[in-house]
Amino acid sequence: MNKKYEAQAIEAKWQQKWEEEKTFKVTEDPDKEKYYLLEMFPYPSGNLHMGHVRNYSIGDVVARFKRMKGYNVLHPMGWDSFGLPAENAAIKNQVHPVKWTLSNMENMRRQLKSLGISYDWDREVASCLPDYYKFTQWHFLQLYKHGLAYKKKAAVNWCPSCKTVLANEQVVDGACERCHSEVEKKNLSQWFFKITDYAQRLLDDLDKLPGWPSKVKTMQENWIGRSTGVEIDFKLENSDKTISVFTTRPDTVYGVTFMVFAPEHPIVEELVKGTEYEDDVKAFQKKMQSLSTVDRTSGDLEKEGMFIGKYVINPLNGDRVQLWITNYVIMDYGTGAVMGVPTHDQRDFEFAKKYGIDMKVVIAPEDNPDLKVEDMAEAFVDEGILVDSDRFNGINNKKAIEAIADYLEETKLGRRVVNFRLRDWLISRQRYWGAPIPIVYCDHCGTVPVPEEQLPVLLPTDVEFTAGGDSPLKTSESFMDTTCPICGGHAVREVDTMDTFVCSSWYFLRYTDPKNAEEAFNREVSDYWMNVDQYIGGVEHAILHLMYARFFQKVFYDLGLSKSDEPFRNLLTQGMVLMGGSKMSKSLGNVVSPEAIIDKYGADTARLFILFAAPPEKDLEWNDAAVEGCYRFLNRIWRLVLANSDIEGDAYQVSDLTKEDKDVRRKIHSTIKKVSEDINDRFNFNTAISAIMELNNTLVAYAENEKKNNALLKEGLEAVTVLLSPFAPHICEELWQLTGHKVAIVDSPWPEYDKDALSVDEVEIVLQVNGKLKGKVMAPAGLDRGGLEDFIKDEDMFKTLTDGKNVIKIVCVPNKLVNIVIKG
RNA sequence: GCGGGCGUGGCGGAAUUGGCAGACGCGCCGGAUUUAGGAUCCGGUGGGCAACCGUGCAGGUUCAAGUCCUGUCGCCCGCACCA
Numbered sequence: 001m002n003k004k005y006e007a008q009a010i011e012a013k014w015q016q017k018w019e020e021e022k023t024f025k026v027t028e029d030p031d032k033e034k035y036y037l038l039e040m041f042p043y044p045s046g047n048l049h050m051g052h053v054r055n056y057s058i059g060d061v062v063a064r065f066k067r068m069k070g071y072n073v074l075h076p077m078g079w080d081s082f083g084l085p086a087e088n089a090a091i092k093n094q095v096h097p098v099k100w101t102l103s104n105m106e107n108m109r110r111q112l113k114s115l116g117i118s119y120d121w122d123r124e125v126a127s128c129l130p131d132y133y134k135f136t137q138w139h140f141l142q143l144y145k146h147g148l149a150y151k152k153k154a155a156v157n158w159c160p161s162c163k164t165v166l167a168n169e170q171v172v173d174g175a176c177e178r179c180h181s182e183v184e185k186k187n188l189s190q191w192f193f194k195i196t197d198y199a200q201r202l203l204d205d206l207d208k209l210p211g212w213p214s215k216v217k218t219m220q221e222n223w224i225g226r227s228t229g230v231e232i233d234f235k236l237e238n239s240d241k242t243i244s245v246f247t248t249r250p251d252t253v254y255g256v257t258f259m260v261f262a263p264e265h266p267i268v269e270e271l272v273k274g275t276e277y278e279d280d281v282k283a284f285q286k287k288m289q290s291l292s293t294v295d296r297t298s299g300d301l302e303k304e305g306m307f308i309g310k311y312v313i314n315p316l317n318g319d320r321v322q323l324w325i326t327n328y329v330i331m332d333y334g335t336g337a338v339m340g341v342p343t344h345d346q347r348d349f350e351f352a353k354k355y356g357i358d359m360k361v362v363i364a365p366e367d368n369p370d371l372k373v374e375d376m377a378e379a380f381v382d383e384g385i386l387v388d389s390d391r392f393n394g395i396n397n398k399k400a401i402e403a404i405a406d407y408l409e410e411t412k413l414g415r416r417v418v419n420f421r422l423r424d425w426l427i428s429r430q431r432y433w434g435a436p437i438p439i440v441y442c443d444h445c446g447t448v449p450v451p452e453e454q455l456p457v458l459l460p461t462d463v464e465f466t467a468g469g470d471s472p473l474k475t476s477e478s479f480m481d482t483t484c485p486i487c488g489g490h491a492v493r494e495v496d497t498m499d500t501f502v503c504s505s506w507y508f509l510r511y512t513d514p515k516n517a518e519e520a521f522n523r524e525v526s527d528y529w530m531n532v533d534q535y536i537g538g539v540e541h542a543i544l545h546l547m548y549a550r551f552f553q554k555v556f557y558d559l560g561l562s563k564s565d566e567p568f569r570n571l572l573t574q575g576m577v578l579m580g581g582s583k584m585s586k587s588l589g590n591v592v593s594p595e596a597i598i599d600k601y602g603a604d605t606a607r608l609f610i611l612f613a614a615p616p617e618k619d620l621e622w623n624d625a626a627v628e629g630c631y632r633f634l635n636r637i638w639r640l641v642l643a644n645s646d647i648e649g650d651a652y653q654v655s656d657l658t659k660e661d662k663d664v665r666r667k668i669h670s671t672i673k674k675v676s677e678d679i680n681d682r683f684n685f686n687t688a689i690s691a692i693m694e695l696n697n698t699l700v701a702y703a704e705n706e707k708k709n710n711a712l713l714k715e716g717l718e719a720v721t722v723l724l725s726p727f728a729p730h731i732c733e734e735l736w737q738l739t740g741h742k743v744a745i746v747d748s749p750w751p752e753y754d755k756d757a758l759s760v761d762e763v764e765i766v767l768q769v770n771g772k773l774k775g776k777v778m779a780p781a782g783l784d785r786g787g788l789e790d791f792i793k794d795e796d797m798f799k800t801l802t803d804g805k806n807v808i809k810i811v812c813v814p815n816k817l818v819n820i821v822i823k824g
Numbered sequence: 825g826c827g828g829g830c831g832u833g834g835c836g837g838a839a840u841u842g843g844c845a846g847a848c849g850c851g852c853c854g855g856a857u858u859u860a861g862g863a864u865c866c867g868g869u870g871g872g873c874a875a876c877c878g879u880g881c882a883g884g885u886u887c888a889a890g891u892c893c894u895g896u897c898g899c900c901c902g903c904a905c906c907a
Contacts, residue, residue, distance in 0.1 A: 215901080218828055222903045229907080247907060260907095301905075328905045338907045346825090347905055421906060542902080612849070613836060619900095621836065626850050632863090633849080639864090677840085687838065690848035697848095766844050771888040773844055811887050817843055821887045 005638040007602025011730040015116055023746060024075060024118045028528045032072035036529050037063045038508055040537030041078045044104040045085060048111040050577040050584060051538065053594045057607040058574055058616050059536050060117045064726040065679045068750035074529050075118055076511040078125035079105050082500045084162055084178065087433045091465045097433045101128055111595060115603045116729055123514045127503035132510065133435040134456035135520035136503050140438055142559060144449050148194045156426055158186040164430045165190060167499060168423050169544045190428040191437060195551045199224055199420040202550055211570030216542045223543050225421025230405045232414040234259065234312035243312055246334030246419055250408065251400035254389035255362035256314050258322045258340035260305060262331035263288045268308065277309045281325065288327055303328050303351045315413040317390060326351065334419055342379065349379040362389050363397045427499045432463055432472040434497030442484035442491040451485050471495040504545055505552040508532055508567055526562060531569045539573035572683060575619035592622055604728035605631045611685040611727055634731055637696055641717050641735045644703055649710030661709050664702050668716045669757035671695040675723045689727060695720050722751055766817040769801055781815060788812040
């Protein structure tokens with residue numbers, strides 16, 4: 001057969017067939033082992049980029065492979081379709097966000113289909129549609145009901161450009177992670193989810209996730225930031241009040257010479273009220289407030305502070321301790337107050353030096369028991385022995401941490417506590433394009449949750465998109481004015497919408513039961529599919545999305561909605577697609593459009609390149625010439641298979657095969673083994689593809705062989721086509737059909753390798769002298785150590801190499817190598 | 825500062841358990857075919873004339889090290905005045 005490889009025509013043909021026949025539609029089937037494969041759903045920005053192509057190509061190889069392996073594969077796709085860009089587009093172009101979003105979805109759906117990814121499109125979800133966000137709101141109500149959603153006034157992160165508050169996780173280096181504007185602090189009343197209640201479990205259960213990259217687990221660990229220490233109560237001088245501080249170093253407590261508060265600590269105002277310090281303190285607070293978050297939290301910031309005129313008493317030694325305020329203490333960690341031990345903490349050291357505060361050594365190095373303050377150029381923070389610490393003198397400081405903690409608990413002067421860096425999740429957004437928070441404020445009854453049967457709280461359409469700082473929902477009278485579900489009196493609606501990360505924290509469960517109008521997801525159905533067996537996406541979601549989704553899943557588990565307390569069993573974080581060493585971006589002008597590549601070479605080439613150029617978790621450099629190379633490879637396969645499409649021969653007897661035939665047969669079966677293992681165990685698609693290329697090279701040569709065995713060649717051609725099909729599904733399906741197969745490749749079983757075909761009669765033995773390669777010798781396969789040594793001693797090459805030499809030792813590794821150790 | 829990762833030809837990368845370094849592909853060189861170009865096919869391609877030398881650098885363990893250990897340099901990522 002002589003036919004040109006026309007990628008676009010072939011791809012359109014098979015994509016249409018898959019769509020019409022709903023090839024990838026799945027339903028729960030208790031008789032089949034399920035496999036839930038999920039790629040992170042995209043934000044419908046308008047166009048697919050190469051990062052998407054990479055993400056979904058990786059997923060599709062696994063999905064198609066598992067399907068051929070006989071699994072009941074759930075492979076869904078949808079849209080994370082609430083969010084700011086839609087609203088910005090609305091302001092800029094006077095298009096309603098829903099219109100903008102839906103048309104983007106349509107375009108990207110078309111682009112995804114042109115890649116030939118094996119999705120069950122009947123399960124498509126879009127988080128911006130009422131049938132979805134109805135349940136996002138329902139989840140909010142469950143959290144509210146169980147005390148996990150609450151409203152409080154707090155200093156929150158405000159992005160002046162996006163005109164909304166941000167969660168801590170969305171602030172990167174003091175700037176908005178979206179638009180990179182400097183984030184301001186604002187005192188606002190906002191809704192939070194109590195993720196801190198789950199801090200310990202979110203931390204502990206990372207151990208349940210051996211299939212996650214340790215990098216991601218470490219990042220989450222750091223973000224949760226558990227630290228153990230003690231809270232110590234210091235009595236305020238001439239008062240009944242006590243002030244508690246958190247410390248991880250109770251062993252230094254005898255060295256406390258001052259105490260510092262965060263400037264915004266509420267007690268400060270109380271302490272200085274009516275004193276000579278009041279005005280200065282207020283000025284200092286104002287100055288700190290005007291600092292941006294970036295400057296405020298930067299480690300290089302000059303330490304500043306002031307004495308506020310009061311003292312506390314050290315509960316252990318009765319020392320009188322000055323009270324200060326400073327810029328280096330953070331209000332929302334620990335108690336917002338810190339004990340100052342300049343000799344054994346570098347920050348306190350710098351602060352005390354600057355302001356001339358007393359210092360007192362309480363830990364000395366073992367080799368210098370008389371350490372003097374005057375000799376110190378920096379704080380002594382290494383291990384040492386306690387001095388000047390009363391009953392604890394002479395104890396190693398590591399042991400003293402426990403001893404002093406015990407003593408504090410016995411005397412009720414303090415207690416062991418655990419602190420987390422993790423803060424509650426701020427979910428209010430002063431924006432339109434999100435799920436409305438289902439809460440009303442009644443003139444009489446106060447904060448009232450919307451009854452479940454009244455969901456969804458629909459987004460109104462009569463809204464003005466003049467971004468002002470308040471939610472645009474406030475401009476809709478029809479939305480705002482409502483009645484109280486309890487008393488029927490006048491009430492107004494909550495005008496903030498939810499952070500879009502709320503929507504994406506449960507979408508993987510919705511896929512299991514996407515059409516359910518009564519429930520977010522049916523327990524029985526979702527239990528069949530959960531957990532997600534393999535989740536694939538960018539590492540940029542390591543903290544935000546992956547932490548929030550874990551939190552939600554744990555809540556669902558606790559509320560009896562799901563059997564699982566972790567959502568994603570295995571996680572693969574793919575690398576970025578780079579061009580010229582940096583991430584493809586419009587501003588850098590280094591974007592390669594997937595559509596252009598598909599138009600030029602076809603989807604199979606695009607997929608093949610992106611999978612071949614680098615292992616999935618590494619960054620990938622785009623290379624036009626290498627794309628061309630992949631296209632050439634597909635053409636070579638095409639020509640090879642079609643050139644031999646009419647060969648005769650159905651079966652062969654292994655005993656009839658020549659040595660050369662057997663080598664080809666071994667190559668076929670070792671390739672089946674390698675490709676299967678590379679896909680299934682290691683996600684090493686690049687080496688799987690290179691193995692297929694090798695097999696192709698072998699078969700090209702074998703096809704030219706006059707004495708070839710036709711049935712064997714046919715076996716090889718079928719193997720190469722099937723093995724390549726998860727990577728380049730369209731061309732393989734076409735070749736399969738052109739070579740007379742009635743059942744499509746997608747419905748064919750994945751091949752099993754024949755163990756016997758891998759066996760060899762003879763092996764090449766590497767001959768080394770003192771570890772250096774000297775030559776190679778053929779030997780019978782399967783010789784043990786002794787047998788190999790006997791065999792090699794009869795070889796001429798051995799005799800030449802050892803002639804007249806002092807042979808100390810011969811190391812034999814069966815089937816591999818012989819190393820002759822020679823001295824002198 | 826703390827935590828994690830990575831350094832291999834001109835390039836992307838391979839070497840799965842300590843056992844032939846550089847698979848596969850790109851690029852490059854030469855040849856065939858072609859009026860020419862493209863496409864295709866064949867051969868070559870780490871360095872060195874060679875002995876040999878080669879996986880960031882310096883040591884170590886081992887019969888044998890890209891792989892293990894110690895130190896060091898460089899790059900990337902995460903967290904960071906978190907008490």
